[in-house]
Amino acid sequence: MASITVRSLDEDLKRRLRIRAAENGRSMEQEAREILRAALDQEVSPARNLGSAIHELFKPFGHTELDIPPREAMREFLPFDETLDDVRS
Numbered sequence: 529m530a531s532i533t534v535r536s537l538d539e540d541l542k543r544r545l546r547i548r549a550a551e552n553g554r555s556m557e558q559e560a561r562e563i564l565r566a567a568l569d570q571e572v573s574p575a576r577n578l579g580s581a582i583h584e585l586f587k588p589f590g591h592t593e594l595d596i597p598p599r600e601a602m603r604e605f606l607p608f609d610e611t612l613d614d615v616r617s
Contacts, residue, residue, distance in 0.1 A: 534560075 542556075549559035576584075 545556055545559060545563075549556045552559060552562075554562065
């Protein structure tokens with residue numbers, strides 16, 4: 529079995545680990561193993577982007593596709609050689 533060393537452990541965290549271990553009748557090392565095991569045994573849900581999350585939220589209501597309106601012709605833009613004062617006059 530592998531072993532690890534945890535350095536620079538905050539004193540308050542170490543104190544809380546010692547108390548928790550004593551409450552559970554374990555050594556600090558056993559308690560740390562149990563905490564790690566419990567944390568890593570939790571099932572991690574896959575990351576989703578915001579769009580997918582919103583889609584899943586509203587999926588039960590049906591018709592999540594939007595009608596896209598037809599595009600209009602692009603507006604004309606001002607040439608770079610004209611100033612705003614030239615256009616206003």
